[in-house]
Amino acid sequence: MRLCFDKLSTNGRATSLSRLASYAERRLVLWYSPQAALPCPAPPALWNDHHTPTALGRRDISQLGSVATRKGLFYGWWIVIACWTITLYGSGIFFYGFSVFFQPIVTEFGWSRAVTSGAFALSQAEGFIEGPIIGPLVDKYGPRKLMLIGIIMVSIGFVALSLIDGLLAFYVVYVLLLAVGFNTGFFIAAQAAVGNWFIRRRSFALGLLTTAFGFGGAVMVPIIAWLVSEYGWRSAAFSLGIGMAIIGLPMAVLVRHKPEQYGYLPDGRVEPPAPVRAAGDRANAPSVSVVDEVDFTIWEALRTSAFWILSLAFGFRTLAISATVIHQIPLLTDRGFSEVAAAGVLALMSGMSVPGRLLFGYLGDFFDKRVLVCVAYLMQGVGLVVLLNATRLEHLYLFTVVFGLGWGAPTVLVALRGDYFGRRYFATIAGVQQSVVAIGTIIGPVYAGWIFDTTRSYDAAFLTFIAAIVVGAILVLFARQPKPPSRIAA
DSSP states (O other): OHHHHHHHHHTTOOHHHHHHHHHHHHHOOOTTOTTOOOSSOOOTTOBOTTSSBOOTTOOOGGGOTTTTOOSSSOHHHHHHHHHHHHHHHHHIIIIIHHHHHHHHHHHHHOOOHHHHHHHHHHHHHHHHHHHHHHHHHHHHHOHHHHHHHHHHHHHHHHHHHTTOOSHHHHHHIIIIIIIHHHHHHTHHHHHHHHHHHOSTTHHHHHHHHHHHHHHIIIIIHHHHHHHHHHHOHHHHHHHHHHHHHHHHHHHHTTOOSOGGGGTOOGGGOOSOOOOSSOGGGGGGTTTBOTTSOBOOOHHHHHTSHHHHHHHHHHHHHHHHHHHHHHHHHHHHHHTTOOHHHHHHHHHHHHHHHHHHHHHHHHHTTTSOHHHHHHHHHHHHHHHHHHHHTOOSHHHHHHHHHHHHHGGGHHHHHHHHHHHHHOSTTHHHHHHHHHHHHHHHHHHHHHHHHHHHHHHSOSHHHHHHHHHHHHHHHHHHTTOOOOOOOHHHHO
16 A cells, blocks of 8 residues: 555655554554564665665664664564464363363263373374474464464364263364364464564563463363353363354454564664675675574574483473373362362463463573473472372462473473574474374373373372483573584684
8 A cells, every 4th residue: 555655755756554454564464474563664775686676574683773762562462462362262172171071971981091191192292293383384474374274273163062972973073173273373374474574572572472382271171171160061062163253363463574574673773773794795694693692594403412302302392281281170179079179270370370480481581491490390390299199279379389390391492492493493393393293292291191091090100200301400400501503604
C-alpha cells in the first residue's frame, strides 16, 4: 500500500495520501502477508546494494541505525506475548492434559498403563522424525504459517479424541493429529520466533516464553480436571479443541519471523552495529550477522561436541520429566491421594516452575549458563527423591517447590543453543536436536509404565530417572563454546 502512494508522491502528487498511507500502515496489522510491514516504515531514501528500492518490509540491515528507533514497546515483546498465550493453552491441554485424561481413558477401555502411555511415546517418536523437517520449514517460511497449521490440527485432534472408540483410533488421533500438530506449530516455532527477535535479552525472553508451560499446567490442569469430573473426558476433549481454535488462531497471526525483515534490530537496538565484514563480502551474510553473531549451519553444528553434549544433557532430563508428568497422578492416586489432590499437585508443580523459569532466564543473561543448568538439574533430581518417598501432603508441597523451581533448565539450554550456534538456522538446529532429545521422551513414559505393570511399583523407574538427571547435570558442564567454522575463522 505504501509503495503505491510513495510512487505517486515522487511524481509530485498525493503527498498527503502517502503520509496517510504510512500512518495507516503503522496502525494496522497486516496479518496474513508474510512481508507485512510492522510499525515505523522505512524512509524513502533507503536503498539496497543495487540502488533500487528494497522489497516491501525488507531493508539492508547495515543502514538501520535510524530506522530502528522506535517509541513504545519493542515488537519482539508482542511476539513473546502471542507465543506465550499459544504455548500456555497448547501445553496445558496436550502435555499436561494427557495426565488428566490418562486414568479415565484407562478405566473406560481397560487398557494397561504401558499401552496407554505408548500413545505419548509414539507422539515423541513422531517428533523424532518430524523435528528435522519442521525446523528447516520454520527457518524458510517463518513460524507463523507453521503455527497456524499446527493450531488447526490440534483443534481438530481434540474434537476427534472425543469420538474415539478403540485403541487404534486413540493412537491415530493422538499421534497423527495431536502430536503432529503440536510439533508443527508450538515448540520449535515459538522458540524460533522469540529467539530470532532477541540476542542480548534472549535468555530472559525465552524465560518469559517458557513460563507459559508452567502457567499451562497451573491453569489448565484444574480446568481440565473439573471438566472431566463434571462432564466426562469426551466432552472435555471436545471443548478444549474448540477453545484451541478460538484462542490460538488470533494469536498466531501476530507472529513475525525476524526483526531485520521489518526494519528492526534484535532486542530493539537503535544504534547501527559495526559491520563485521566488508561490503563486498555480503554474499557471505549467512555466516556472520551484523550484530557480531556467528551462525552455524546444521552440518557445522553437528560437527561440534557442544551440539551432542547439549542434546544428550537435554535428553537425559526429558527421560525423567516426560515420565514424571505422565505418571505423577497415577503414582499419587496409588498411594491413596484423591485424583483432585493429585491433579492439584501437578498444577502446583507447574505453577512453581514459573518463578524458576523467570529466575534462571534472568540469570542466564549475566552468568555462565552451563552452571545454571547444572544447578537446575540437581534441584529436579532432589525433587524426584522427595516425590519417591512422599507419604504426606507436606512432602508433596516440598516436591512441587524444589522440582518446580528447577524447571528453569530448559530456558537456559535453549538460550545457550542460540548463543553457540546463532539465529539464522535456529529452528533447523532445534529440530535436529529435538530428534535426539525425543529418544529420552519416548523411552521414559513407556519404561515407567512397564516397570509398574511388572512390579506394581514405580520405585525402580524413578531411581533410574534420578540417576539420568544427575548424569545430565554433569554432562552440560562440558559443553564449551564451539570454535567458529573454518570458513569464518579464515
